[in-house]
Amino acid sequence: MSQTMIVARLPSRSLAERLWYRAVRSFQAFTRDAIAAQRLLRERDRLAELSDAALKDIGLTQADVWAELRKPVWRR
DSSP, X not given: OOOOOOOOOOOOOOHHHHHHHHHHHHHHHHHHHHHHHHHHHHHHHXXXXXXXXXXXXXXXXXXXXXXXXXXXXXOO
């Protein structure tokens, strides 16, 4: 006696659905990157406000701070 396996095939997504999901994922990635950039800028601002004594405590110099502040946001 042979057994027959029934396989349900899900319909593939339409082009419009695929484009919509791709747009949503792109927007989510953009939002995630924008939030990370804001956080980085805030951290750099706080770093710039530290005194020389505080920088010495964490092992940094003013030159290190200026090097960090000159970096573009996309370079972390």
